[in-house]
Amino acid sequence: MNLERIVGNVLSDALAQQPWWKRYAGTVTMAVSVLVTLGTWILTTYAASLPETASIAIGGIVAVLSVIAARAVPNGITPRGNEQIKQAVGSELQHYTVQARQTAAEVVDPIAEAVARGWSEHDPRYIGMTAVDAARSFLAGRTA
Known part of the structure; x- marks a missing residue:
């Protein structure tokens, strides 16, 4: 069994074992951020009757906090990420296979x-x- 297949099996097992919300953590975080930003905009513009400057400042703060929240949420394992890792491991293994053959000839x-x-x-x-x-x-x- 080659290393590329081993890495693929380990990643597939890790993907299957994680909870569904972990896999979609980035998407869920962005959806919640959009809802919070929309709710803040509606609240500051229509319900609270705040001055325009205060509404813009609060909206800016909520937008920055949304970015910070998205950055703080750890990403889960995804099928697309697994494929990228397997391809990277495969191309790296080809390099080391050639390198090992060159070294063996020089020993x-x-x-x-x-x-x-x-x-x-x-x-x-x-x-x-x-x-x-x-x-x-x-x-x-x-x-x-």
């Missing part, structure tokens, strides 16, 4: 290099060490 095998320089795993200086550690020790010019 030097210490045992092969030590053998090429005349190392013998039967040398008493390296008995008791793993083959890789013994080869690294040989290449570093140390004895066990």
